[in-house]
Amino acid sequence: MVGVAVMPLGAAEPGMVYVPGGEFLRGRSHPLPDDDMERRSTLLKDDRPARTIHVEPFYLDEHEVTNEAYRRFLEATGQRPPFHWVDGEIAEGEEKHPVVNVNWHEAAAYCESVGKRLPTEAEWERAARGLGEGVKFPWGNEEPTKGRQAHFNVLDGTRAVCRFPKNTFGLCDMAGNVWEWCADRYERLYYERSPEKNPAGPDEGMYRVLRGGSWADAAKYLTCAYRSFARPRERSPNIGFRCAKGFSQGR
Numbered sequence: 001m002v003g004v005a006v007m008p009l010g011a012a013e014p015g016m017v018y019v020p021g022g023e024f025l026r027g028r029s030h031p032l033p034d035d036d037m038e039r040r041s042t043l044l045k046d047d048r049p050a051r052t053i054h055v056e057p058f059y060l061d062e063h064e065v066t067n068e069a070y071r072r073f074l075e076a077t078g079q080r081p082p083f084h085w086v087d088g089e090i091a092e093g094e095e096k097h098p099v100v101n102v103n104w105h106e107a108a109a110y111c112e113s114v115g116k117r118l119p120t121e122a123e124w125e126r127a128a129r130g131l132g133e134g135v136k137f138p139w140g141n142e143e144p145t146k147g148r149q150a151h152f153n154v155l156d157g158t159r160a161v162c163r164f165p166k167n168t169f170g171l172c173d174m175a176g177n178v179w180e181w182c183a184d185r186y187e188r189l190y191y192e193r194s195p196e197k198n199p200a201g202p203d204e205g206m207y208r209v210l211r212g213g214s215w216a217d218a219a220k221y222l223t224c225a226y227r228s229f230a231r232p233r234e235r236s237p238n239i240g241f242r243c244a245k246g247f248s249q250g251r
Helices: 067-077 104-113 121-129
Strands: 016-019 022-026 051-055 058-061 179-185 208-211 228-230 244-246
Touching (some): 016 121, 022 121, 051 121, 058 121, 067 104, 121 179
Antiparallel strands (some): 058 244
16 A cells, blocks of 8 residues: 555444554556457446546445344434335345445445444445555456355345455455445546545535445446446445544544
């Protein structure tokens, strides 16, 4: 990493991981098959240019928010459960699966209820990359194999969190299982003009950023740099979230 070292600091609270601040290379630095073509599509170019940016240190949930954790939130607030919970109950054996069919507003409300917030897109990418400067995936540049690095490209839904190796920051499932809501609004050309320190996304936009790929996606969507988006009121069986907390908040 550029000017970054992992510091032996404790988590803000159980279940969170310290992510050191500093500079890192954000954006896609690996090539695509059509990069050398004279005429090429502009699709999938929203993760460029790759630029070195700075983020402050923060804490991030070790894994995506689970069904059982979200149920505690519902019990405390009286809000409605996800629509796929039959009779308002978690399916048997899925307590430790990531909660899904939760929109951006509901995810943000959950994080706020536990004294946290959704991560910015820049924070999310910093966390996903771990110690690997410019790596393609959270585990490195090796293309993923089903059942080895991540849960992806299947038809039968989520799996329990933390079944695969953690990245170098100690985070689970930064690729696959479910897409994760970020705090930022989405803009295709944002990387061309974003600030170099603590970018927090554009001020306007109808979509919110999603990161990480999911159980339903091919490997190309699991990269550290890949950006997706959805309307903030969208609910999907392959979208979940995890929460962040500023370093000063966790001390």
